[in-house]
Amino acid sequence: MHKKDKQRTADATSTVYNGNSTSLLEGRGNISSITPSNSGGANRNVTPVSSQSVTPIIPTRPAPPAPRSSDTSDPLAFFNTPVNTATTVNSSSTRHPKLTLSSSTLLPSSLQLAYQRGAQSATSAADQIETDKMEVTNIIANYAVEPLEMLHLVDRWLQQLLSEFLQQRDHFKHKLGEKWQNHELTNIKYDNHDRIRKIYGAYKELEKARDTILSTESFQELNNYLQKIDHNARDEMKEKFNILAQQYVKILQCLEFVDKETKASASDNYISDIKKNILKLKELNDKQSHTICIVGLEKAGKSTFINALLGYELLPTASERCTQIRTVLKPPLEKGDQQLFATVKFYNDQEFHLFFNKMTKKTDENSQQLQQRKDQVTQAREKLKAKFPEEHFRIGDLSDANKERMNIIKHLHDYITGELYVNIIKEIAIYTDKLPGKNYELLDVPGFDSPVREHRDAGLQAIKTADAFLFLTNGQQPSLTEPQIRLLYEIQQNHFEAMQRAFGIITKLDLCQTPTIYQEHYEKASTELIDKHFKPEHIYAACSRIQILDENSEEFHVINRKLLSFGDDLKQGFERSKDGLNKFIEFELPKTHLKQLVDLGRMRLVRHVLERLDKIKQNQLWSQNLDMTSIDEYIKQHNTENWDQVYYEYIFQPAFAKANHWHTTIVTKERAKFVDNVKQKFHDSFLDLTGEFLKHSHPIEQLMFEAHGYSKLQLNAHPTDNDVRERLSIELEKIVDQTSNILAEHFYHQYICELENILNDICPQLKDLYHTKLTLEKCIYETHALILRVCRPVIMATLRYSHLDLPVKQDAINELIYIAPTVAFNIANIPDQDGDVGILGKEISKSAELLANKSEMTTSLIKTLFK
Numbered sequence: 001m002h003k004k005d006k007q008r009t010a011d012a013t014s015t016v017y018n019g020n021s022t023s024l025l026e027g028r029g030n031i032s033s034i035t036p037s038n039s040g041g042a043n044r045n046v047t048p049v050s051s052q053s054v055t056p057i058i059p060t061r062p063a064p065p066a067p068r069s070s071d072t073s074d075p076l077a078f079f080n081t082p083v084n085t086a087t088t089v090n091s092s093s094t095r096h097p098k099l100t101l102s103s104s105t106l107l108p109s110s111l112q113l114a115y116q117r118g119a120q121s122a123t124s125a126a127d128q129i130e131t132d133k134m135e136v137t138n139i140i141a142n143y144a145v146e147p148l149e150m151l152h153l154v155d156r157w158l159q160q161l162l163s164e165f166l167q168q169r170d171h172f173k174h175k176l177g178e179k180w181q182n183h184e185l186t187n188i189k190y191d192n193h194d195r196i197r198k199i200y201g202a203y204k205e206l207e208k209a210r211d212t213i214l215s216t217e218s219f220q221e222l223n224n225y226l227q228k229i230d231h232n233a234r235d236e237m238k239e240k241f242n243i244l245a246q247q248y249v250k251i252l253q254c255l256e257f258v259d260k261e262t263k264a265s266a267s268d269n270y271i272s273d274i275k276k277n278i279l280k281l282k283e284l285n286d287k288q289s290h291t292i293c294i295v296g297l298e299k300a301g302k303s304t305f306i307n308a309l310l311g312y313e314l315l316p317t318a319s320e321r322c323t324q325i326r327t328v329l330k331p332p333l334e335k336g337d338q339q340l341f342a343t344v345k346f347y348n349d350q351e352f353h354l355f356f357n358k359m360t361k362k363t364d365e366n367s368q369q370l371q372q373r374k375d376q377v378t379q380a381r382e383k384l385k386a387k388f389p390e391e392h393f394r395i396g397d398l399s400d401a402n403k404e405r406m407n408i409i410k411h412l413h414d415y416i417t418g419e420l421y422v423n424i425i426k427e428i429a430i431y432t433d434k435l436p437g438k439n440y441e442l443l444d445v446p447g448f449d450s451p452v453r454e455h456r457d458a459g460l461q462a463i464k465t466a467d468a469f470l471f472l473t474n475g476q477q478p479s480l481t482e483p484q485i486r487l488l489y490e491i492q493q494n495h496f497e498a499m500q501r502a503f504g505i506i507t508k509l510d511l512c513q514t515p516t517i518y519q520e521h522y523e524k525a526s527t528e529l530i531d532k533h534f535k536p537e538h539i540y541a542a543c544s545r546i547q548i549l550d551e552n553s554e555e556f557h558v559i560n561r562k563l564l565s566f567g568d569d570l571k572q573g574f575e576r577s578k579d580g581l582n583k584f585i586e587f588e589l590p591k592t593h594l595k596q597l598v599d600l601g602r603m604r605l606v607r608h609v610l611e612r613l614d615k616i617k618q619n620q621l622w623s624q625n626l627d628m629t630s631i632d633e634y635i636k637q638h639n640t641e642n643w644d645q646v647y648y649e650y651i652f653q654p655a656f657a658k659a660n661h662w663h664t665t666i667v668t669k670e671r672a673k674f675v676d677n678v679k680q681k682f683h684d685s686f687l688d689l690t691g692e693f694l695k696h697s698h699p700i701e702q703l704m705f706e707a708h709g710y711s712k713l714q715l716n717a718h719p720t721d722n723d724v725r726e727r728l729s730i731e732l733e734k735i736v737d738q739t740s741n742i743l744a745e746h747f748y749h750q751y752i753c754e755l756e757n758i759l760n761d762i763c764p765q766l767k768d769l770y771h772t773k774l775t776l777e778k779c780i781y782e783t784h785a786l787i788l789r790v791c792r793p794v795i796m797a798t799l800r801y802s803h804l805d806l807p808v809k810q811d812a813i814n815e816l817i818y819i820a821p822t823v824a825f826n827i828a829n830i831p832d833q834d835g836d837v838g839i840l841g842k843e844i845s846k847s848a849e850l851l852a853n854k855s856e857m858t859t860s861l862i863k864t865l866f867k
Contacts, residue, residue: 118715
C-alpha cells in the first residue's frame, strides 16, 4: 500500500475513533477512485476522494437492548445482548449492566471502508484494461508490421528460388532431353527440323511426280484417252480433270517451297502464272452453268443474231449503234417462276454515281447540254426507284402469250435503246427456250466500243468469266479492221486459251449480189479469222435475218433464193453454229479443259520440276547422309548434336529471364503496391481476429471474490489485475501469431508459388519439374520473428503491466524504444482520428526525453527521432 493510502486509512480510523465517522454506505457514487494519482503511472481518469462529499454522522445513545437472542443466524446477536460480570451466570433474575462502546470499536459504516476501497480499485483496473486493450490493438494493427522489412524478407526468399533454379540447370537439361528427342516440347519451335523435313518431302514429291503423272508414259496415256473418249463421258472427264488439277497444285506448292529455300525469286512469276491458269481452268471446269459472250463492234449484226436465237425481234436492228444495255439470254427457270419472261436489274447508288460522274460531252454538245442530259438521267432514275433493285416482267395469260410478250418487248425496247438508261440499268435478262442447250446463257456486252472506260472494263470482266465467245464480223467487210483486231487482242489477254473456245460468225453474207462475190467474201473473212487463231471448224457463215421472217413474206423468199444459190454453208450456217455451240458446251468444253490442263503440265510443269530437283542437289539443302538413312534418324542425330545450344538459348535462358524480370518488377517497380498490400493485409486480418478479444469484459471484482488467499479482510485488485493482464497478453500474442500465419501464407502463395509457376514454364508439359526447398513452415517462422520483434515489446509496454507498476512498465516502454525506435516514434507522434496519441504515446515521449540524456550509443538515434 502506498504511503498516501496508508495515511488516508489512518485518518479515517481516527475520525471514527473520535465519534466523527464519515459514512461510506451512502453509495459508491461519491467516490470515483481510491487509487493513488502520481505521475509515475497512475490512472489519469482517477479522481481522489473529496472530504466535502462526505456528510458527518453524530452518534446518539442507543435504545435499551432486546433480550439476548438465541438465533444463531444473526451475526450481531451477541453484541446486542447485555452482559453483567458482577453476578453469577446461573442467576436468571440478575439484571446485567448495559454494553458500552469503547474507542477501539468501529461503527458498521466504517467497517465497509475496506470493501469500498477494493471495489473501486477493481472497477478502475477493469476500465484501464479495456483502454489498454483498445490502444494495443490499434498500435499493433497500424505499426506492428514494417513493410520494408517484409519486402526484404520476400526478396530474400525469391532470390533463394532463383539460386536453386540456377543450380539445377543441368538437371533440367537431362530430364528434358528425352522429350526434346521425341518432339514433345511444344513450346519450342523445331525450325531447322521442319525445314529439313519440308525440303526432303518436297524433293520426294517432285521425284514421284517426275516418275508418274509428269512422265512421258502418263502424258501419252492421257492423250489416248482424249482421242477415244465418248461424247457421253462428260462427268468422267470433269472428275479426271479435278484429280489432275489437284496433283498439279500440289507440285506447284513444292516448287514454290524450293524456290523460297534457294531464293530463286526470278521464277516466281512463272509458277504464279501456271497456278493462275490451273485455278482458272478448274473454275471453268466446275461451272454448272456456262456463259457464252457475244462480242463484236457496231454494224456486226449482233442484234439480228440475238433476235434470231429468240425467234422474235427484241433488239433494234438499225444501222446506228442502238444496243445500249447489256443483255443476257437465259434458259427458263426449272423450279422457279415459269411465267417470268424478263428481269431488269438496276445499278445501286454507288455504281450509278460512279458512271454518272464519268459522263462526258458528246462531239456536238456543250456544257449546258451535258448538264441538261445529266438532269434527265437523274429524273429518269428517280421515276424508276420504286422498282429497285429489280423489275420483273411476266406473261400472265399463256393463251395470249404472243400479245403479252409483244407488250413487254415494247417496254424493254425503250430500256435497251434509251440512252438515258445506260447508267441506270445494269442488265436485262430474257428467259427463253430457244437456246440450243439448257446449261448455258448468251451474254451480249455492248461496252467494248463505249467511250466510258467503266463500260469497257465491265465488258472485259465478262470476258474473263466466259466459257466461249461468238465473235461476229460483217461479211460485207471481210478484212478485219483495226478496232476488231484490238478487240481480239484484249480477249486473248483477259482469258486463258481464249481462241480455243472462240467461234467466228460471219454475218450479212446474204447481202452479196452473186455467188462469186459471196464466195470471195466468205473465203476472205474465214482466212482473216484463221490467221487470228480461230479454229476452222469453229467458223460459220450465218444468215440470222431469215430466222425471224415470216415464211410467206417477200423478203423471206428473196433471201431464201439467194441462200439456195450460195450453197449449204450459208443456208445451214445458223443451225450449224447452234449445234456446234451446243456440242462445244456439252462435250468439247470439258474435253478442252482437260486437254489444256494436260498440255500445261507437259509443256511447262515438267521443265520446272526437273530444274528444282537439280537445284536441291546443287545447293546442298540437306546433308548427304540422307541418302543413306531415313529422315527420322537423320533428325534425331541432328537434335542430339544441337540439344545443348537449344536448351540454353530457347528453354532455360528465356524462363530464367522471365522469372528475373518478374522478381525485379515486384521488388522495385511495384514496391509501393507491395507495401500497401502488406499493411492492409495485416491490418484487416488482425482486426478481424481481435473482434472477440475486444468484446470480452473483465470483472476484476468478481475475480477477487472468487480467488483463494491467506485473508479476505482487505481486498487488493492488483494481483487479479496482474493475472488478467498476463492472460490477455498471452491471448493477444496468439492472435498476432495467427495474423502472422495469414500474412506468411499470403506471401507464400502470392510470391513463392507464383515464381515457382513461372520457373516451371521452362517445360509446360512438366509442371512439377521444379520444386523449391523453401517451405511454408519456414516462411511462417521467419515472418513470426519479424512481427513479434515489434509486437511483443508493444504488448509488454501497453497491456502486460498495470499502471500501478510504474517502474516495470517504464522499463518495458524503454525496451520498446530501444528495439523498435521508429515504431515508438510513430506511436508517439502520429495522432488518431481524435487527435490523441494515447497513453502509451505520451509515456514514450517522456521516456524518450529521459533516454536521450544518457550517454549510450543508441541515444543518438533517439535524440534524432524525438528532438
